[in-house]
Amino acid sequence: MRITCPHCGDRxxxxxxxxxxxxxxxxxAPEAGGEAWDNYVHLRENPAGxxxxxxxxxxxxxxxxxxxxxxxxxxxxxxxxxxxxxx
Numbered sequence: 001m002r003i004t005c006p007h008c009g010d011r012x013x014x015x016x017x018x019x020x021x022x023x024x025x026x027x028x029a030p031e032a033g034g035e036a037w038d039n040y041v042h043l044r045e046n047p048a049g050x051x052x053x054x055x056x057x058x059x060x061x062x063x064x065x066x067x068x069x070x071x072x073x074x075x076x077x078x079x080x081x082x083x084x085x086x087x
Contacts, residue, residue, distance in 0.1 A: 001074050006081055007061040015059040021045065022052040022066045022085065048072055054082060 001013040021044065028036040050070050057063045064082040069075060 001069075001076060003055065003065070003067055003076055004079050005057050005060060005063060005065065006079065007063055008057065011057075011060060015057060016065075017056045017058040019054040019056055019064075022054045022082075050077065052085075 002010055003013050003016055004010045025040060028040050048071055050068065052066055052068050055065045055067050057065060066080050066082050066085040067076060068078040070077060
């Protein structure tokens with residue numbers, strides 16, 4: 001898989017570290033209870049198809065990126081700086 005970093009250009013995905021889904025998780029209130037906290041810590045969606053993920057260009061410029069990709073085909077559909085990403 002290739003990712004086009006806005007700063008460095010086209011790079012192999014091994015230069016990047018996957019950090020999870022780009023949408024922020026809603027943190028439960030401290031008094032929410034054990035089940036709510038267990039779900040927050042351990043449960044994540046595993047979508048089939050298009051997704052937006054947070055990546056770090058660890059072995060490159062160090063930028064945080066939002067990568068839009070298809071999890072079925074591994075096609076990268078877009079990449080943008082996390083600071084400029086639309087929600």
